[in-house]
Amino acid sequence: xxxxxxxxxxxxxxxxxxxxxxxxxxxxxxxxxxxxxxxxxxxxxxxxxxxxxxxxxxxxxxxxxxxxxxxxxxxxxxxxxxxxxxxxxxxxxxxxxxxxxxxxxxxxxxxxxxxxxxxxxxxxxxxxxxxxxxxxxxxxxxxxxxxxxxxxxxxxxxxxxxxxxxxxxxxxxxxxxxxxxxxxxxxxxxxxxxxxxxxxxxxxxxxxxxxxxxxxxxxxxxxxxxxxxxxxxxxxxxxxxxxxxxxxxxxxxxxxxxxxxxxxxxxxxxxxxxxxxxxxxxxxxxxxxxxxxxxxxxxxxxxxxxxxxxxxxxxxxxxxxxxxxxxxxxxxxxxxxxxxxxxxxxxxxxxxxxxxxxxxxxxxxxxxxxxxxxxxxxxxx
Amino acid sequence: xxxxxxxxxxxxxxxxxxxxxxxxxxxxxxxxxxxxxxxxxxxxxxxxxxxxxxxxxxxxxxxxxxxxxxxxxxxxxxxxxxxxxxxxxxxxxxxxxxxxxxxxxxxxxxxxxxxxxxxxxxxxxxxxxxxxxxxxxx
Numbered sequence: 001x002x003x004x005x006x007x008x009x010x011x012x013x014x015x016x017x018x019x020x021x022x023x024x025x026x027x028x029x030x031x032x033x034x035x036x037x038x039x040x041x042x043x044x045x046x047x048x049x050x051x052x053x054x055x056x057x058x059x060x061x062x063x064x065x066x067x068x069x070x071x072x073x074x075x076x077x078x079x080x081x082x083x084x085x086x087x088x089x090x091x092x093x094x095x096x097x098x099x100x101x102x103x104x105x106x107x108x109x110x111x112x113x114x115x116x117x118x119x120x121x122x123x124x125x126x127x128x129x130x131x132x133x134x135x136x137x138x139x140x141x142x143x144x145x146x147x148x149x150x151x152x153x154x155x156x157x158x159x160x161x162x163x164x165x166x167x168x169x170x171x172x173x174x175x176x177x178x179x180x181x182x183x184x185x186x187x188x189x190x191x192x193x194x195x196x197x198x199x200x201x202x203x204x205x206x207x208x209x210x211x212x213x214x215x216x217x218x219x220x221x222x223x224x225x226x227x228x229x230x231x232x233x234x235x236x237x238x239x240x241x242x243x244x245x246x247x248x249x250x251x252x253x254x255x256x257x258x259x260x261x262x263x264x265x266x267x268x269x270x271x272x273x274x275x276x277x278x279x280x281x282x283x284x285x286x287x288x289x290x291x292x293x294x295x296x297x298x299x300x301x302x303x304x305x306x307x308x309x310x311x312x313x314x315x316x317x318x319x320x321x322x323x324x325x326x327x328x329x330x331x332x333x334x335x336x337x338x339x340x341x342x343x344x345x346x347x348x349x350x351x352x353x354x355x356x357x358x359x360x361x362x363x364x365x366x367x368x369x370x371x372x373x374x375x376x377x378x379x380x381x
Numbered sequence: 382x383x384x385x386x387x388x389x390x391x392x393x394x395x396x397x398x399x400x401x402x403x404x405x406x407x408x409x410x411x412x413x414x415x416x417x418x419x420x421x422x423x424x425x426x427x428x429x430x431x432x433x434x435x436x437x438x439x440x441x442x443x444x445x446x447x448x449x450x451x452x453x454x455x456x457x458x459x460x461x462x463x464x465x466x467x468x469x470x471x472x473x474x475x476x477x478x479x480x481x482x483x484x485x486x487x488x489x490x491x492x493x494x495x496x497x498x499x500x501x502x503x504x505x506x507x508x509x510x511x512x513x514x515x516x517x518x519x
Binding site: 124125127128129130131132133134135136137139140143144145146147148151152192193194195196197198242243244245249 | 386387388389390391392393396421422428447448449450451452453454455456457459460462466468469470477478479480481482490494495496506512
């Protein structure tokens with residue numbers, strides 16, 4: 001595994017031309033905007049792309065066709081929103097072994113406007129055992145994880161709210177963020193109840209948008225437009241799909257395993273990071289991820305969001321793009337934390353730049369902490 | 382009859398004893414004949430040991446409320462039970478967990494606590510389909 005550490009680097013990242021509420025753009029167009037923008041960011045011609053990685057409704061074959069590319073490597077791993085994070089691992093392996101030379105991971109989702117989208121079907125499992133009870137959207141399931149955490153550790157609604165407040169503070173510094181007005185704990189507690197223990201401001205946005213990441217081997221990276229960001233460690237795991245099959249509702253085994261593998265590959269520990277990106281579909285997600293990744297003891301992840309530690313100017317900045325809670329959340333958010341970590345490691349994050357960011361942790365979940373991907377990214381090899 | 386819920390579908394062949402049992406007022410659970418593990422949801426192999434020799438037992442109908450949430454709106458639009466209602470995960474006395482609704486209780490976090498004892502009640506949706514719901518066991 002160590003041989004894959006820094007075997008490839010990220011050389012291009014970007015969103016679609018716009019993100020937010022885009023009723024005039026199809027899902028496929030969001031993909032194509034993101035890919036062309038990220039390839040331009042890398043300073044590579046589109047025709048050099050020979051590896052296509054994507055999840056969601058459009059297959060990598062369709063994306064290749066639409067881009068006018070005949071890829072020699074495709075990957076359609078689809079395990080939820082972290083699929084794009086997991087695909088970085090797959091791309092590194094494929095690049096290292098010469099199965100492709102320029103890999104593009106693409107995301108496009110008309111999650112809010114539903115343009116060019118076909119309706120997803122429930123599975124036979126959720127259809128029989130979950131839908132008849134009113135389950136069927138992420139808040140109905142993740143709320144159960146959150147309630148059990150409150151029962152076992154005494155975590156409070158005020159503590160979850162603090163995560164939304166911290167993340168919004170970062171969004172205020174990101175011109176691309178959907179919500180840029182500061183909020184307080186009281187604002188979160190007084191927002192509309194959706195599924196207790198979640199009010200509206202505990203839940204991510206629903207938006208339209210795309211994002212893409214371009215990777216290549218170090219020899220090719222020298223010719224790219226910008227300083228490469230090294231993929232020093234990767235890890236992935238899945239534990240369950242149905243929430244009833246998760247062994248411990250308050251502790252994600254998939255997250256733990258993905259982190260352990262990524263840290264081992266990179267030769268780092270959980271304490272070494274100076275910038276962290278976590279998949280925040282809900283305010284309770286990032287604290288639980290910090291616990292499973294070993295940065296906090298079980299029940300204590302929320303402390304990272306208190307006393308300004310995670311906010312601009314804090315000791316350990318978390319979700320500096322404004323997160324799924326305030327920047328954008330198309331549905332499968334996982335491409336966006338990668339893009340932000342690369343910008344931070346390049347030093348091009350503008351008003352939200354973390355001074356001297358040397359080591360970024362990216363961790364995302366798929367489903368309800370069902371799948372997980374972890375990356376260790378650095379501007380230094 | 383409870384016409385306000387989306388019907389379970391598609392019903393799969395390996396789950397037939399479960400659905401047949403509910404129609405008769407019995408909560409049936411798959412049990413591995415090789416290792417004795419009781420599990421849920423029904424499938425053709427044991428998730429603990431991998432054996433493909435699966436029998437069925439009648440559950441006691443007792444359990445505890447492992448976790449819960451209060452739906453203030455139905456995000457799943459096919460769900461016509463008027464909110465607020467309790468989304469629940471029950472841990473059965475036999476071990477496995479299932480998602481359900483807790484009924485015959487005030488849908489308020491103050492009236493509920495994790496690990497409180499619960500018992501099964503049966504709700505007939507159509508002549509062919511009955512689903513298990515749970516209520517507090519005093």
